[in-house]
Amino acid sequence: MGRPGIAAERETAVARLDAGVVEYRLDRRGETSVLVFHGGHMRAGLPLGEEVFAELGCTVLVPSRPGYGRTPVGTGRSPAGFADASRELCRHLGIEGVAAVVGVSAGGRTAMAMAARHPELVRRLILQSSVGFLPWPDPRTRLMASVAFNPVTERATWAAVAAMMRHVPALGLRTLVGDLSSEPVNVAFASLGTEHRDLLRWLFSRMRSGRGFRNDLRQVGTDGLEISQPTLVVASRKDGSVPFAHAESLVARIPNAVLVASEAASHFIWLGSDYPAIAEQISRFVAS
CATH class of the missing domain: 3.40.50.1820 (Alpha/Beta hydrolase fold, catalytic domain)
Structure with missing residues (x-):
């Protein structure tokens, strides 16, 4: 269900x-x-x-x-x-x-x-x-996000992510899922079945930050x-x-x-x- x-x-x-x-x-x-x-x-x-x-x-x-x-x-x-x-x-x-x-x-x-x-x-x-x-987020993540996902850079960042999902999907998923897990990258990646990997490839290929993520970072x-x-x-x-x-x-x-x-x-x-x-x-x- x-x-x-x-x-x-x-x-x-x-x-x-x-x-x-x-x-x-x-x-x-x-x-x-x-x-x-x-x-x-x-x-x-x-x-x-x-x-x-x-x-x-x-x-x-x-x-x-x-x-x-x-x-x-x-x-x-x-x-x-x-x-x-x-x-x-x-x-x-x-x-x-x-x-x-x-x-x-x-x-x-x-x-x-x-x-x-x-x-x-x-x-x-x-x-x-x-x-x-x-x-x-924590200071390190905030700094990295402000560089990669600000309104000027986010289009290029997500275009690069979409390209990885098309051409080297395993590497792309390992990179992104690793950032979203406290487990070792191999453990987090291995937990994903084929259906889940396909879903994440689809999702990551379509995400955008616009001006929204910078606004999220500014919230208290x-x-x-x-x-x-x-x-x-x-x-x-x-x-x-x-x-x-x-x-x-x-x-x-x-x-x-x-x-x-x-x-x-x-x-x-x-x-x-x-x-x-x-x-x-x-x-x-x-x-x-």
């Missing part, structure tokens, strides 16, 4: 709101809705880890966060600002309640702001490999948020991008939070051998 697979890049639309322009994808299914904020280098057209919600028959709304895709960086530049823009987007689309808001990686800050600022809309919060209440902590909703935190102890300590900080500070430790060998919890069981927990949580 809920296993991620390769899918074509999805069609998106643009809403012109009082808060600004927002790119979004709306996959309409049933009456229950889920709002997803993906992490860095992602945009609305790239689905990842959404299968569990589709299998529940949920309508899934995915906005591109500021600076990603066709959402200008000036639309709700901060997590709080974009949470308010997303509330307006929901109203624009006729969505007056979401069963869960989902925050992935750097998108977790916006999901938390959404839950705290709009409790009348959000019933539950799910945080996956999410940045928590600790500084992020989420202190002061009062989150009252039941919260499910899913993270791997082997995550090399967002350390497990972030997940621990989340469950320590959010009153109704439960931590689920993934066995995934990297930041990508959906690729862990135990993800079907985790997907079952997510399904029960959303449906509860």
Whole structure:
């Protein structure tokens, strides 16, 4: 259940709101809705880890966060600002309640702001490999990212990544997965089956940073948020991008939070051998 697979890049639309322009994808299914904020280098057209919600028959709304895709960086530049823009987007689309808001990686800050600022809309919060209440990223990663993924260099960086995925995919995957895991590169790479490697090749070949990742790096902590909703935190102890300590900080500070430790060998919890069981927990949580 809920296993991620390769899918074509999805069609998106643009809403012109009082808060600004927002790119979004709306996959309409049933009456229950889920709002997803993906992490860095992602945009609305790239689905990842959404299968569990589709299998529940949920309508899934995915906005591109500021600076990603066709959402200008000036639309709700901060997590709080974009949470308010997303509330307006929901109203624009006729969505007056979401069963869960989902925050992935750097998108977790916006999901938390959404839950705290709009409790009348959000019933539950799910945080996956999410940045928590600790500084992020570490100084070394911040420096490297500011060089490789700034608005001037990011196009060339991702073009080089796409070329590696076409011509030397094993080397490319080892390089990128190694950066996303605290395990030795060989161990992290060996944990990936053929289907997972194909998925990551597809995903890495389509990622872009735009002005979004630099904006993510400028965000500060989420202190002061009062989150009252039941919260499910899913993270791997082997995550090399967002350390497990972030997940621990989340469950320590959010009153109704439960931590689920993934066995995934990297930041990508959906690729862990135990993800079907985790997907079952997510399904029960959303449906509860």
